[in-house]
Amino acid sequence: MKKNSTKNTDLLALDNQFCFALYSASLAVTKTYKPLLDALGLTYPQYLVMLVLWEHDDILVKDIGNALFLDxxxxxxxxxxxxxxxxxxxxxxxxxxxxxxxxxxxEGLQLKKAAQNIPPQIMCASKQSADTLIELRTLLSALRDELQSAS
Structure with a gap:
């Protein structure tokens, strides 16, 4: 797609959409995780479930769902x-x-040791500082919470 050198004020232009920037960044993050998770035998959603369980083992399905916003x-x-x-x-x-x-x-507990290297690899791949990623996570969490409360 040809980029326009002048400021595009079209409210429906794809490049002006916050939702698309978030969506495409999410796809890029998931794609970056894929080879790391393949090595563990996990999909990205399974990895998220394991993260919850590594933090809070022996919990109800509904509590996992609440943590991940899944039914x-x-x-x-x-x-x-x-x-x-x-x-x-x-x-x-x-x-x-x-x-x-x-x-x-x-085996599930032991997998946590193998997963320890994933966050630093993701940070390295992002070429962002820890502070930048923490700030971004904080902003995205606040956005999610606002949108959840509005619906």
Whole structure:
């Protein structure tokens, strides 16, 4: 696409869309993660679930969903694949049979060690400072929270 050298004030021009900048940056980030996660045998959504579990093991599916802003219909297939890979165990909660509790296996816990190198590799690939990435994360989290509360 040819870039216009003058300032484009068209509100519907693709390059003027904040949503597109965010979307395309998200695609680029996910693409950067892919080879690193392939080496661990994880997809990006599975990696996000594992991050939650490495921080809070032995939790309910609904708590994972709340942390990741995902519903159980999206999470259940992810968790089944993680269970098939022997990284987690799914079991009914003893206090409430309607709830499913997720616990890391020994293999799931060990995978955390292999994943430790991912954040520094992503930071290096981004060519951004830690401070810049922290500021960006803070701004994006605030944006997400505002949009969540508005809907």
């Amino acid at each position: 159980s219909g999206t999470l259940t297939p992810l968790l089944k694949r993680l269970e098939s890979a022997q990284l987690v165990v799914r079991q009914r909660d003893k206090n409430d049979e309607r709830q499913v509790r997720i616990t890391l296996t020994t």
